[in-house]
Structures are given as C-alpha cells and as structure tokens.
Amino acid sequence: KAGVTQTPRYLIKTRGQQVTLSCSPISGHRSVSWYQQTPGQGLQFLFEYFSETQRNKGNFPGRFSGRQFSNSRSEMNVSTLELGDSALYLCASSYGAENTGELFFGEGSRLTVL
Amino acid sequence: GESVGLHLPTLSVQEGDNSIINCAYSNSASDYFIWYKQESGKGPQFIIDIRSNMDKRQGQRVTVLLNKTVKHLSLQIAATQPGDSAVYFCAETYGSSNTGKLIFGQGTTLQVKP
Numbered sequence: 768k769a770g771v772t773q774t775p776r777y778l779i780k781t782r783g784q785q786v787t788l789s790c791s792p793i794s795g796h797r798s799v800s801w802y803q804q805t806p807g808q809g810l811q812f813l814f815e816y817f818s819e820t821q822r823n824k825g826n827f828p829g830r831f832s833g834r835q836f837s838n839s840r841s842e843m844n845v846s847t848l849e850l851g852d853s854a855l856y857l858c859a860s861s862y863g864a865e866n867t868g869e870l871f872f873g874e875g876s877r878l879t880v881l
Numbered sequence: 882g883e884s885v886g887l888h889l890p891t892l893s894v895q896e897g898d899n900s901i902i903n904c905a906y907s908n909s910a911s912d913y914f915i916w917y918k919q920e921s922g923k924g925p926q927f928i929i930d931i932r933s934n935m936d937k938r939q940g941q942r943v944t945v946l947l948n949k950t951v952k953h954l955s956l957q958i959a960a961t962q963p964g965d966s967a968v969y970f971c972a973e974t975y976g977s978s979n980t981g982k983l984i985f986g987q988g989t990t991l992q993v994k995p
Contacts, residue, residue, distance in 0.1 A: 771924070798981050799981075800981035800982065800983075802985075809970075809985055809986070809987045809988060810925070810970065810972075810983075810985035810988075811985075812982050812983060812984070815981035815982055817981070822981065823981060823982040825982070857924050857925070859924070859925075859981070861981060863981070869915070869927045869930065870925075870927065870981065870983070871927070872923075872924030872925045872926070873924050874922065874923055874924050875924055
C-alpha cells in the first residue's frame with residue numbers, strides 16, 4: 768500500500784510569491800491534515816479536511832488556505848510568502864474516524880523563502 | 882494557552898539500556914495522547930497512543946504511562962537500539978471532532994550510543 772505522497776519535495780520561492788503544495792493520501796483515507804514544522808515553533812497544525820470539507824483549522828493567517836478534492840487528494844496554498852514561511856510542510860492522512868490520533872505522515876515539502 | 886512540552890531536548894542512552902522520555906501537558910481537557918517518532922528526513926511515525934481513561938498501555942518494546950493528576954506522560958523504550966535514534970514527540974487532542982488536529986510538544990532527541 769503506497770504511503771502519503773507530497774509534491775514537490777523541495778522548492779524555493781521569493782517573498783511575495785505564492786506556492787501550492789500537493790498531498791496524495793493513503794488509498795481509502797478520507798482525512799488530510801496539514802502541519803508546519805520549523806525549528807523554533809515545532810509542529811503546528813494548519814488545517815484538516817474530511818470529505819472535501821474543512822473540519823478543523825489552526826491559528827494561521829488567511830494567507831494559508833487549503834482544499835480537498837473528491838478523490839481525497841489535498842492541496843494547500845500560501846499566498847504573499849514571507850521569510851517566516853520557510854518550513855517543512857507535512858501532510859498526514861487517516862481514515863477520519865473520530866478521536867484517533869494515528870496519522871500517517873508524508874515526508875514533507877520543504878519550502879525556502881528568500 | 883494549551884501546550885504540550887517535553888522536559889529534556891536531548892536524551893543520550895547506551896544501546897541495550899531502557900529509555901524514558903517525558904512530556905508535560907497543560908490542557909486538562911485533553912483526553913487522548915499520542916507518541917510519534919521522527920527520523921531524519923522523514924515525517925513523524927505513530928508509535929503508541931493512550932486515552933485518558935487509562936494509566937498505562939504497552940506495545941512492542943514501548944510503554945506509555947499517563948498521570949492525569951500531574952498532567953504528565955512518559956514513553957518508555959525497552960532495550961534501546963540504534964534504530965530508535967530519532968526525535969520523539971508527544972501530542973494531544975481532545976474532543977471527538979478534533980481528529981487530525983494534534984497539538985505537538987517540542988520534541989526530544991534520543992541518541993543511542995553503540
């Protein structure tokens with residue numbers, strides 16, 4: 768069974784640009800969550816999608832957005848990039864059952880903003 | 882605010898010894914706790930979980946203990962192996978609708994000396 772796939776793995780952008788990251792969950796998983804990982808702030812929850820609907824949202828500005836498609840694949844977008852957006856963006860999928868924390872993470876997309 | 886933290890940033894142990902990684906949480910409403918392991922260049926990997934109605938749960942070579950009185954949980958790894966070298970995160974969630982929304986601690990780096 769294939770794991771969670773994130774693309775691209777690495778990317779470099781400049782301030783003010785926007786970026787779109789993609790996540791393909793494990794087959795059969797309906798929930799996709801996104802996390803930002805930085806050395807200073809650690810792992811921080813961005814948002815979660817389940818059956819194409821945003822189910823939970825973290826404390827990030829509106830520049831961070833996401834969506835989920837009918838095949839459960841998800842994308843997240845960051846507009847007007849800032850230097851502080853440099854981070855590893857991790858996607859995680861699960862079946863979406865209530866109150867379970869067993870998430871399956873991808874290897875992440877490492878974004879560098881110059 | 883809510884936070885989940887680890888007591889020590891780095892733990893160094895001898896191969897074959899037992900390891901204990903600690904975590905403190907501040908949200909009394911948290912009812913589900915999870916340990917994740919992150920190896921270099923990879924996404925976090927689920928290790929074991931425990932619900933608030935339990936004090937102890939055992940897996941293969943790992944045991945998680947939960948002390949709700951002092952809001953503390955620990956991960957014990959028996960007979961630590963070089964492959965256990967990684968960063969370990971505790972995470973919490975609460976409420977049945979918060980699937981996928983985990984609050985992670987800062988992480989403890991486990992170094993296993995041969």
